[in-house]
Amino acid sequence: MTLVDAPKAPARHPEKAHRPDQPGAKKPDWIRVKAPGSQAWRDTAAVVKAHRLVTVCEEAGCPNIGECWEKKHATFMILGDTCTRACAFCNVKTGLPGTINSHEPAQVAAAVAELNLAHVVVTSVDRDDLDDGGAAHFAAVIGAVRAASPATTIEVLTPDFLRKPGALEIVIEAAPDVFNHNLETVPSKYLSVRPGARYFHSVRLLQRARELAPQLFTKSGIMVGLGETRDEILQLMDDLRSAEVDFLTIGQYLQPTRKHHPVISFPTPDEFKALEAIAYAKGFLMVSASPLTRSSYHAAEDFAKLKAARTSRRPE
Numbered sequence: 640m641t642l643v644d645a646p647k648a649p650a651r652h653p654e655k656a657h658r659p660d661q662p663g664a665k666k667p668d669w670i671r672v673k674a675p676g677s678q679a680w681r682d683t684a685a686v687v688k689a690h691r692l693v694t695v696c697e698e699a700g701c702p703n704i705g706e707c708w709e710k711k712h713a714t715f716m717i718l719g720d721t722c723t724r725a726c727a728f729c730n731v732k733t734g735l736p737g738t739i740n741s742h743e744p745a746q747v748a749a750a751v752a753e754l755n756l757a758h759v760v761v762t763s764v765d766r767d768d769l770d771d772g773g774a775a776h777f778a779a780v781i782g783a784v785r786a787a788s789p790a791t792t793i794e795v796l797t798p799d800f801l802r803k804p805g806a807l808e809i810v811i812e813a814a815p816d817v818f819n820h821n822l823e824t825v826p827s828k829y830l831s832v833r834p835g836a837r838y839f840h841s842v843r844l845l846q847r848a849r850e851l852a853p854q855l856f857t858k859s860g861i862m863v864g865l866g867e868t869r870d871e872i873l874q875l876m877d878d879l880r881s882a883e884v885d886f887l888t889i890g891q892y893l894q895p896t897r898k899h900h901p902v903i904s905f906p907t908p909d910e911f912k913a914l915e916a917i918a919y920a921k922g923f924l925m926v927s928a929s930p931l932t933r934s935s936y937h938a939a940e941d942f943a944k945l946k947a948a949r950t951s952r953r954p955e
């Protein structure tokens with residue numbers, strides 16, 4: 640028995656604490672992942688730790704961490720580990736974030752060089768508390784990685800920069816190779832899944848990125864299994880094609896805790912394949928659709944395919 644209770648760690652999702660528990664769904668057989676723990680996985684973990692970096696792989700509890708980290712593919716999450724939004728699907732900690740780590744661009748650049756990454760994905764928490772939403776910090780990270788590893792291609796997966804005029808322009812000016820922003824779900828689910836965001840603002844952000852840098856590759860992703868209908872997914876594909884988005888990812892939503900949005904359905908791998916075929920027919924250059932697809936899953940291999948697809952489609 641202890642006389643003094645250890646201080647309690649702050650709740651990871653204080654805004655969800657009062658919500659009733661949601662039923663947990665049994666995962667189907669096709670959701671099978673590689674367990675983390677190999678030597679290569681430990682080497683990646685050591686680099687992340689040595690440079691005191693945050694990864695979305697860990698913070699979001701990504702099921703692919705065993706496979707990705709074995710290939711040294713970690714996705715860095717900049718601007719802290721605390722998000723100012725409270726999306727119902729996301730496992731990233733929510734609350735008031737701390738100050739920006741001004742050494743982070745150099746730390747990310749050093750880790751990318753040490754991991755010898757051909758392609759890196761950099762994402763962030765939402766920083767509604769900052770005037771530029773963290774855009775200048777994104778630009779600083781892009782610049783630092785370019786300087787340290789000029790051959791590495793850079794993909795940014797940004798927040799929506801809602802009510803942050805000029806923020807997108809700052810990121811695009813820094814010249815990433817891929818601009819990724821996830822719609823996450825269909826418009827009818829925004830209120831319950833992504834209440835702090837606006838669907839058409841996100842579509843417009845992607846369209847604007849393309850307008851600002853016509854050679855840039857643009858990318859967006861959604862989760863299925865949140866209660867959306869097939870017609871709504873097809874409409875979303877059309878909306879993304881109207882914004883000239885090149886690459887679409889579609890993955891299965893998995894419920895991080897009982898306080899998060901429940902899983903409504905588990906589409907089969909064949910249903911994912913059917914969505915992939917429809918998306919290609921609608922004109923996307925690249926589509927990745929499978930239960931375990933995530934924005935950054937296989938990002939390096941997919942970027943090579945994306946470039947090849949644009950080259951082969953370009954008129955002589």
Ligand code: SF4
Nearest residue numbers: 696701704707935936
């Ligand atoms: S899919 Fe993305 S977030 Fe998940 S482990 Fe791989 S790199 Fe990390």
